[in-house]
Amino acid sequence: MNNTTPEQSRNTAKTVAFIVYALQVLAFINGITAVIGVIMNYVKLDDVKGTWLESHFRWQIRTFWFGLLWAIVGFATIFIVVGFFVLFADMVWIIYRIVKGWLRLNDLKPVS
Numbered sequence: 001m002n003n004t005t006p007e008q009s010r011n012t013a014k015t016v017a018f019i020v021y022a023l024q025v026l027a028f029i030n031g032i033t034a035v036i037g038v039i040m041n042y043v044k045l046d047d048v049k050g051t052w053l054e055s056h057f058r059w060q061i062r063t064f065w066f067g068l069l070w071a072i073v074g075f076a077t078i079f080i081v082v083g084f085f086v087l088f089a090d091m092v093w094i095i096y097r098i099v100k101g102w103l104r105l106n107d108l109k110p111v112s
Helices: 006-028 030-050 052-076 081-108
Strands: none
Touching: 006 030, 006 052, 006 081, 030 052, 052 081
């Protein structure tokens, strides 16, 4: 039997979202933390279905997968120099998404 209140569940999910944003930041130093974060997102996604926090979990998941996709494209094209620009743009985009998501989470608002 689960004795947690809806408010406790929401606070737990908010903490998970906060931790995942932190893991995404740490991924710039150690890429494995982003993998840990996206796994946490998938594990806890059912717990936030239908809440404003679901938007953060989906935002974080998309940030991971599209960031990974563009990193692969960047590394694959680095030999023709354009890869450096792709990697730089990818990094800026990921930072933007982390900052925007973290600020919206701090304001207790969904991310759009």
